[in-house]
Amino acid sequence: MALLLQSETDFGLSLLRQQNLSESLVFSPLSIALALSLVHVAANGETRNEIREALVRGATDEQFEQHFANISAALLAAEKGTQVNIANHVFSKSGFSIKQSYLDAVKKLYNAGASSLDFSDKEASAEAINKFVRENTGDHIKKIISADSIKEDLVAVLTNALYFKADWLNKFKKESTFKREFFSSEDSKREIDFLHASMVHRSYAENDQFQVLSLPYKDETFALTIFLPKTRFGLADALKSIDSATIQHLLSNVSDTFVNVRIPKWKIETELGLNEALQSIGIKKAFSGDADLGNLADGVFVSAVTHKALIEVDEDGTKAAAATTVSISLKSAMFPIDEPIEFRADHPFLFVLSKDNHPLFVGLHH
Known part of the structure; x- marks a missing residue:
């Protein structure tokens, strides 16, 4: 398996x-x-x-x-x-x-x-x-x-x-959606809507390269996981070195953590x-x-x-x-601490939508 x-x-x-x-x-x-x-x-x-x-x-x-x-x-x-x-x-x-x-x-x-x-x-x-x-x-x-x-x-x-x-297991409150800056590169930023959840317990993991937030749906075998590079514009480099074992390890090792969540509506x-x-x-x-x-x-x-x-x-x-x-x-035609961890996805990240950790959709948000 x-x-x-x-x-x-x-x-x-x-x-x-x-x-x-x-x-x-x-x-x-x-x-x-x-x-x-x-x-x-x-x-x-x-x-x-x-x-x-x-x-x-x-x-x-x-x-x-x-x-x-x-x-x-x-x-x-x-x-x-x-x-x-x-x-x-x-x-x-x-x-x-x-x-x-x-x-x-x-x-x-x-x-x-x-x-x-x-x-x-x-x-x-x-x-x-x-x-x-x-x-x-x-x-x-x-x-x-x-x-x-x-x-x-x-x-x-x-x-x-x-x-x-x-639907999310934990929906975001519509009144908590605000415009904030998203930085797609050193010299490019724009205002977009962000979803917010403050001082909440969510599934989280990290390693030296990524902060990882996993958001389950009502059927909790499905989840959207965001891999946010710790280096602000380090996504391309991180993608060169990350391997499937690391991704699967992070997906299966998230644990309940006290966090502030800010992710784009996209x-x-x-x-x-x-x-x-x-x-x-x-x-x-x-x-x-x-x-x-x-x-x-x-x-x-x-x-x-x-x-x-x-x-x-x-x-x-x-x-x-x-x-x-x-x-x-x-063929013819050839050719955790007391302070919540900040998860602020305001720069490019990788995301994986999975069922029991099987990747259904994969993408990048810039």
Whole structure:
């Protein structure tokens, strides 16, 4: 179990390090992993091994499948007003035959539905995929694919949508929200709304690099954890050296502490193309002319992986949503003390939204 948590955290950190670390962003390692697990079922040989190793190092194919099936089930069992929705779907080009054994397998493992679309009607096809994403993200992600990305050689779009909405276990009082300065860099600051809670007991930990505040939701298996660098503009450096073991250690070692909390009220939306990032963490074959996705169809490869995510944090709780699409194309087209501890998140920090310490969303607030 610890191994799996560490692998997932590694995957999230590796993807994070591929991004521009000097601006706000959010993504869902889990949504990306679930979309890639649909590719894992399609893949054989080295193509399959690379996906498995990048996501869950050291696991067997069966453990990999069991792991993502289990996480999905655990998330969908959220309670106490915490809403989680996960949906997987295979959209294929009408007239192109995807192996029935593939569709049966993704249905059984990941509850993935399937439908065929007339890709020659690009507008209608894009709208069908976008509608699926809207419906499964509480209308938060309105568009993941554009009509012009539906090219001649596209045969399938594997899609994952993930939505999370929950109230804090301890809500922030609206009358305690004030504008204060947030310092994004030495020479850049702005006034934003901050949520405040004074002289309260909250889950807290620290090490030499970070102050860590974990805020649980009503279903306390879910939490938002803020990793605030002790060095004011030290986030980029801290991210270079922090590893998944440290993150998991901090997540599991928070304890009830007397604190003053000041964190931003925030909303971040990010859109990422992941082809390069995924290749640089070892998923290479799937994107190449040597791709073996033979369980889905012969002569195809992954032409694009796109991801969109958003998170909104306010007095009452959090809403977060993500969608990931994997485009499959024909190969022909290649390319504690008495004083409360001050937790004042007024400079850039890392955040992780987790379920039982499994990272669902990861991001930076600048």
